[in-house]
Amino acid sequence: MVFLSFLRIIKFSFQDIYRNIWLSIVTITILILALFSINLLLAVRVISDTAIGAVKDKIDVSLYLKPDSTEEEIMALKSQVSNLTQVKEVSYISKAQALEFFQEKNKDNPEILQALRELGKNPLTPSLVITPKASEVAGELIEELNKIKSDLIESRNFSDHKLMLDKINGITGKVNEIGMIISLIFILITLLVVYNAVRVEIYTHREEIGIMRLVGASNSFIHMPFFLSSLIYTLIGTAVVILIFYPFLSLLQPYLETFFTGYDINVISYFNSNFIKIFGLEFLAVALINALASWMAVRKYSKV
Amino acid sequence: MIKLLNISKIYQPDVHALRDVNLHIKPGEFISIVGQSGTGKTTMVKILTGEERATNGRVLVGGWDITNIGQREVPWLRRQIGVIYQDFKLLPKKNLRENVSFALEVCGNTPTKISSIVPQVMKIVGLEDKQGRYPREVSGGEQQRAAIARALVHRPKILLADEPTGNLDSINANEIIELLLRINRFGTTVVLVTHNREVVNRLKRRVITLDSGMIVGDQEVGKYIL
Numbered sequence: 001m002v003f004l005s006f007l008r009i010i011k012f013s014f015q016d017i018y019r020n021i022w023l024s025i026v027t028i029t030i031l032i033l034a035l036f037s038i039n040l041l042l043a044v045r046v047i048s049d050t051a052i053g054a055v056k057d058k059i060d061v062s063l064y065l066k067p068d069s070t071e072e073e074i075m076a077l078k079s080q081v082s083n084l085t086q087v088k089e090v091s092y093i094s095k096a097q098a099l100e101f102f103q104e105k106n107k108d109n110p111e112i113l114q115a116l117r118e119l120g121k122n123p124l125t126p127s128l129v130i131t132p133k134a135s136e137v138a139g140e141l142i143e144e145l146n147k148i149k150s151d152l153i154e155s156r157n158f159s160d161h162k163l164m165l166d167k168i169n170g171i172t173g174k175v176n177e178i179g180m181i182i183s184l185i186f187i188l189i190t191l192l193v194v195y196n197a198v199r200v201e202i203y204t205h206r207e208e209i210g211i212m213r214l215v216g217a218s219n220s221f222i223h224m225p226f227f228l229s230s231l232i233y234t235l236i237g238t239a240v241v242i243l244i245f246y247p248f249l250s251l252l253q254p255y256l257e258t259f260f261t262g263y264d265i266n267v268i269s270y271f272n273s274n275f276i277k278i279f280g281l282e283f284l285a286v287a288l289i290n291a292l293a294s295w296m297a298v299r300k301y302s303k304v
Numbered sequence: 305m306i307k308l309l310n311i312s313k314i315y316q317p318d319v320h321a322l323r324d325v326n327l328h329i330k331p332g333e334f335i336s337i338v339g340q341s342g343t344g345k346t347t348m349v350k351i352l353t354g355e356e357r358a359t360n361g362r363v364l365v366g367g368w369d370i371t372n373i374g375q376r377e378v379p380w381l382r383r384q385i386g387v388i389y390q391d392f393k394l395l396p397k398k399n400l401r402e403n404v405s406f407a408l409e410v411c412g413n414t415p416t417k418i419s420s421i422v423p424q425v426m427k428i429v430g431l432e433d434k435q436g437r438y439p440r441e442v443s444g445g446e447q448q449r450a451a452i453a454r455a456l457v458h459r460p461k462i463l464l465a466d467e468p469t470g471n472l473d474s475i476n477a478n479e480i481i482e483l484l485l486r487i488n489r490f491g492t493t494v495v496l497v498t499h500n501r502e503v504v505n506r507l508k509r510r511v512i513t514l515d516s517g518m519i520v521g522d523q524e525v526g527k528y529i530l
Contacts, residue, residue: 214353
């Protein structure tokens, strides 16, 4: 008997979707729009995180050394700096390399290159370029670098760096905070839209629900077809969003690669590697909201 | 079959729909409950179908005390009482056969049983040729016949008819009353709630007259006296 009831619930659910096809299409369309918006927001977050990461990757601190320092002394200092907990990487730029970079950087500025030639010698000093583990620990790193007592160090004036780092950290923090608030508001609005779409869908069935109750249908027999319909809507909605969203990302990807030249940004691979997490969670959340909305609406109209 | 013992129904804040009503309906009776609008006729039907609870008194249907019936028990009560309404209350997205079958499907009857009972009942009400039509595609009289068929599929001992001819012309109304009399002849207790004077006077059956929520008349072979 339970199996028979289950089969009938499935039959009524599909019959209801089919016989109210326009209403079903409208409900599914609202779900698709809502899910598409959420995924779009997620893609924007991935892009903004990459942009923030790109800015933070640019952060490094240079320790300028005396020109007459020997390689051994510099390597010893490099090793000492590398051992600091805040350090991710230390690169040694020799005098020759510094000159090479300088010339490359100013290749379009003949006056500077001419002045360099007139000088007759390499005026640049060797340096250690230190990359912090994270932009947040860059301040600590500067403090640690200031504590190092070494005659090799020619210049360690990092005050400008610190100010800039604080600004970068402040801006990225704010961007994250605002992004989070906008995301939460957007998710809330989307969930409300989905909730109301289901309630409106069931509102149109209010007389039927009352009639079902009057002819002796049990609560579960009334609730289950609507619950199942909402699950089917969610499943179709999620599947269609997946089918639409990937081509959309494929169109977007070349523009992103051009914009973020030199950085590894791939929204498609992000969605691929988090496929189950993203779409599974979206399916579950929307299904839950749908189930809740349908349960509450049916409960309201079955009080006869 | 049906016993109402000192039944009162008060709607908040202070509307007395029924006042101390005592009524005993015997098995196999055909009884008309008459009265003008707002005298408590529909409230009585709602109490008998578990849609409303009496404020005071006791209600017994077929020996079952339904005075404080729980929400979960209501479907079982409704499977034992057939009810038809003025507005037919058919499911618009189901055809007539599906509307009738639905009442059996919700009780978990097997497809074999359903396909054996439904055509028989459709034949009794004269709709065997219109089973595949949707409610919007048939006349009011035919919709009411389908509603009667739906009420009969459970083979109920009681059939409540709440203003069944209210939306019908006189020809269709007479046909429905004839159908109810036929059903009564099979042994089903029929409770007809109406304010149709002609119908009641022609029936020459027991008539209960309600006025301001009270029973003011109970005649074995009665007439519409208000």
